[in-house]
Amino acid sequence: MSVLAAVERDLKLIAKRDKALAESGLAAAAKQLACELDGDNSATSKAACANALLDIVNRLQSLM
Secondary structure, eight states: OOHHHHHHHHHHHHHHHOHHHHTSHHHHHHHHHHHHHHSSOOHHHHHHHHHHHHHHHHHHHHHO
């Protein structure tokens, strides 16, 4: 499973409780970071994206 697919699955679950949050800028940022992780980037770039994605996912969950 790709990171993007996993993030999209998580956002669908969030949308069941809060559609606006699942369509927010934070959600869009999470999708973009997931695309970066799925892409052909350096390990350093992937590590930075993974940390940022984790922060955003935690923030989305705290706002639910």
